[in-house]
Amino acid sequence: MADRLPQGFRAAGVYSGVKRNPTSLDLSLVVSDRPAVAAGVYTQNIVCGAPVKFNRDRTPCESVRAVVINSGVANACTGEQGARDAERMASKVTEVCQLDENQVLVMSTGVIGEMLPMEKINAGIVAAASQLSDGEEALIAAARGMMTTDTRHKIRSREVDLGGPVRVCGMAKGAAMIGPNMATMLAVIMTDANLNKGDAQALLADAADESFNCISVDGHTSTSDTVLLLANGAAGGPVLAGDSLAKFQATLVEVCEDLAQSIPADGEGASHLITVEVHGCKTRKDAVKIAKNISDSPLVKTAVAGNDPNWGRIVSAAGYAGIAFDPTKVCLLVNGLLLYERGAPVGFDPKVVSDSMRAEHNTSIVLLLDEGTASARFWTTDLTTEYVRLNAEYHT
């Protein structure tokens, strides 16, 4: 199924001149033809970008009409001027699209510490506003306009029948400086569902907890991470509740998980996408903590890069997550092959496991504990020399 914008939404992506490469795009705009309920989840980093504060002050709310996004400059660590520039971006969109005040949200991503080149940004906004369209090309252009080190644009969408068709469509960016605790990336999720403000916020927070908060490339929480949900009700029908709301929630979670996975799948220098599942914990929070610890360990990540079924590193990574568990009950499977059972290694053929790791881009790590029934799933990348090379290169 091709990705389509939900009803009532239009999008555009243009090149404003902020990025050096004129074949890239660096300014995106999405506009709803009617006010939308908007909810957001934001980075927990104390050092956060000006747009994050701007959006945080305005969500959740019931009357957002547009989101403007620029890439190339993050507008972070930019002091008072940065705050004013975020406001100016919103004002420009307000003016050009003839909206009311406080109907625009803002996102920026890119280099930290540089000021936004406002002339270029404004010109980009004007150009984008003139190119708004509900077609797939426009959606793709908008997804491209958000990119920084991504190698591909990221769009995921679903349709669900809630009496009539309801569409959920998300676009995201992020390939490094990725770490959870709502410090994951930029994403805008649009839907024509009819939601009330409180539900939108609650559903987004829950969906983010199972998706964007469960990914990591290098565990470093950025200054600017944001996920916005816009629900404009254009699909018609009453405000969702009961079963319909539950079905919508499930669809939202699917879109978020798909989008979230696409990020480590495109991780800088990554040669494997790693899915870490932890089962049998007392609470989901425990399971997430253990999964994250495994996912963040450079020793686990380099082992995967080397196609090494190194159960010792994985099990010891679980052991310092700060969660109590009985180590004699632990089982571990890599790519479905049992390596470790009841606290001790089993006799397995390392070559078989290693070959399976080498053959697949996707590596599955499943850790089974015996403390309860809660589980969590986490996505990350391996750690390669390419990642180091990309991030150690110093550009004057």
Place this chain on the structure above:
Amino acid sequence: MADRLPQGFRAAGVYSGVKRNPTSLDLSLVVSDRPAVAAGVYTQNIVCGAPVKFNRDRTPCESVRAVVINSGVANACTGEQGARDAERMASKVTEVCQLDENQVLVMSTGVIGEMLPMEKINAGIVAAASQLSDGEEALIAAARGMMTTDTRHKIRSREVDLGGPVRVCGMAKGAAMIGPNMATMLAVIMTDANLNKGDAQALLADAADESFNCISVDGHTSTSDTVLLLANGAAGGPVLAGDSLAKFQATLVEVCEDLAQSIPADGEGASHLITVEVHGCKTRKDAVKIAKNISDSPLVKTAVAGNDPNWGRIVSAAGYAGIAFDPTKVCLLVNGLLLYERGAPVGFDPKVVSDSMRAEHNTSIVLLLDEGTASARFWTTDLTTEYVRLNAEYHT
């Protein structure tokens, strides 16, 4: 000053055949000619080696005569047999050195999951016991017998005048799978000071908190980390108290800090030793958390590897440590050069800073906050392609 064993201590290091390379050493023994007060701090990893449990059950105590250490096999994740093997190692030393029961502590480091080749270990213990000596060569051999991926043995010592000379001499190993929270490495610190048991434990825990708990190579907490302090009173004089105890404590901290630093300084693949200082926090605990976050960030570590004065990565790493602070008051210096002041970058010549980073093995990162007067210092390494290469290599 040459490193010398404290009075009453002898040491030995031999090749027992556990490691593949016959020019290496893999079995160490230190013996005190009289019972010593012994204290230990151990890994917090739930998945811990058999010797860790063995030692934990026996310290602090007042009558340790020996520590036996093998390298090459960690005796971790080895179940019941591993526990028995740790006991057997202790029994062999007891027999050969004619000690009483429960006077021997045990350490093992190396590959996880393999059983100890007890015949070789026992033969090594016999050989070591016959070579015990108080000379510097014997001390060096003992320090070498602990090594795994270290490129050099690590010994640090101090002498302090407490009415008469008192010596503190430590040997340590560790080069990767290093992460604090008492999950740092193996170290044995010997002294001829006269300490009571409670003071020994308290002083060691405090000294470890300022040293071994403040180092990181890759943040991965190992299964086997242990620091032991043996105080045998051979220097004579009454049990230390008051000013003498305070002076001894300061000396112990110096030895521990020196030893601790030597570990990241020898970090696998490292091209820089990074000292991260955080000042101006409400509590030392806050300062340590922030310093650790900066030290563990792959983005900060790759930046240092690339001689990149990337203040954005450093400041944002501080921002997600989970500690509240006013970002508009933050200052940052790298190698003594001011890059960031009151929450914004200053105009600095990046080439000057980059050149200074390239020229020095030691990189200094100093972050100044304005929340209080507490501070902490943390040592780590940069992240290089060499580290990845070393840890991604799969050996069948």
